[in-house]
Amino acid sequence: MSNPIKVSPSILSADYGNLGDEALQSEKAGGVELHVDIMDGHYCHNYTFGIHAVTALKKYVSIPIVAHLEIDNPDVFIEDFVRAGSDMIVVQEDTCPHLPHTIATIRKQGVRAGVGVNPDRGYEKFKVNPEILREIDLLIVLAVYPGFGGQPFSPITIPKIEQAVKLREQHGAHYDIGVDGCVNIKTIPDIVRAGGNYLIAGSSVFNGNIIENVKTLKKLGEDYLDKTIV
Ligand code: DX5
Ligand code: ZN
Numbered sequence: 144m145s146n147p148i149k150v151s152p153s154i155l156s157a158d159y160g161n162l163g164d165e166a167l168q169s170e171k172a173g174g175v176e177l178h179v180d181i182m183d184g185h186y187c188h189n190y191t192f193g194i195h196a197v198t199a200l201k202k203y204v205s206i207p208i209v210a211h212l213e214i215d216n217p218d219v220f221i222e223d224f225v226r227a228g229s230d231m232i233v234v235q236e237d238t239c240p241h242l243p244h245t246i247a248t249i250r251k252q253g254v255r256a257g258v259g260v261n262p263d264r265g266y267e268k269f270k271v272n273p274e275i276l277r278e279i280d281l282l283i284v285l286a287v288y289p290g291f292g293g294q295p296f297s298p299i300t301i302p303k304i305e306q307a308v309k310l311r312e313q314h315g316a317h318y319d320i321g322v323d324g325c326v327n328i329k330t331i332p333d334i335v336r337a338g339g340n341y342l343i344a345g346s347s348v349f350n351g352n353i354i355e356n357v358k359t360l361k362k363l364g365e366d367y368l369d370k371t372i373v
Contacts, residue, residue, distance in 0.1 A: 145372065146319050146340040148364035149211065150357055153178040153323070154193060154200075156292040156345035162196075162247055163203035169348055172357035173327045176207045176231065176345050179255040180325075181213035181224070181290070186238060187290040194220075194227045201228030209233060209281075211259065213321070218245055220281050225252040233257035233283060257281030259323065261288060262297040266310060276316040281341060282307050287324030292345040296325035301337045308338035335367035 152169035154162060154177065166177055182191040197208060198245045199368050207230035212220065217234045224232055236258050239245040249256040251366045255296065260266065269276055276282075286302045287294035300322060307320045321341035322334050331342065342364055 145338065145368060146317075147339045148226070148335070148361060148368050149175040149319065150348075150361045150364065151176045151178045151321070151341060151343045152348045152353075152357060153180060153211075153343050153345035154349070155180045156349040159221070163200065165349060165353060166204050168202055168353040170204045170206045172354040173361050174206060174348070174357050175335055176209050177204050178204045178209050178211060178345075179229075180211045180213055181220075182289065186215045186235065187213050187288070189290045194223050197224060197227035197229055204279070207231060209257070211257075211283075211320055212238075213259075214238065218248060221245075221248050222252060225249075225254050229254060229257045231255035231280065232309060233259055233281060235261065235289065236268050237261060237264055237335065239268075243272050243275050243278075246275050250278065255280040255335070257318075259283040259284060259285055259289075260303070261285050264301055265303075266306060273310075273314045275332045276310060279316075279318050281321050282311075283321040283323050283341075283343070285323050286326070286330070294324060296330050300324075301333055301366060304334065304337035304339045326360070328359065331363050332367050335364050336371050339366075339367070 152174040157165040210229040286300040319341040323343040326344040327347035
């Protein structure tokens, strides 16, 4: 049983002078959650948005805001990002020395929890503590290394999606399987066939017509999901 297709626009690739409006357009087109990459210049080689950007975006959109913490030591910022208006906090598993504690900290704040896994990383932390698979709402398989939009798709992503599906089944979990990085009309068929349902898309949404782009990605995902189920 697959989870439904969800397109989550990643505003990393939006027009920074027109962020609120572009975020709103992506919501109107059917984006289910707004993906906001928080980068600190340490964990990855870029700076992006912070607490105040989340507060400001919260006033523009009514869809949930997902703060993807691509930062070192995320534990100390969880509360701040929740107070700013984040509805889900996603941490990178390699930044969390004790992942179960971090997930518990997020859930204690009353928001949903997600975990991102980089291309060169596996699911060891989940295998050691399988109970956390039932505590998370979203498992993101990163198809690129954190930092920038527009990077190429790492082919390891597809078998890793398949492994994430197996883990979900084996442990009675229900998380969405997200892919972040190079999600576009070329990669969506393989992503969805492998079992990915939560499509985080930056360049393929914000380059060109935002409304048309979101609709196209969503329809393509749904078409392939139908074909996969049959
Ligand atoms: C990468 C970010 C992604 C980024 C993806 O660090 O986590 O969310 O926006 O951008 P595209 O879709 O352009 O690869
Ligand atoms: Zn992201």
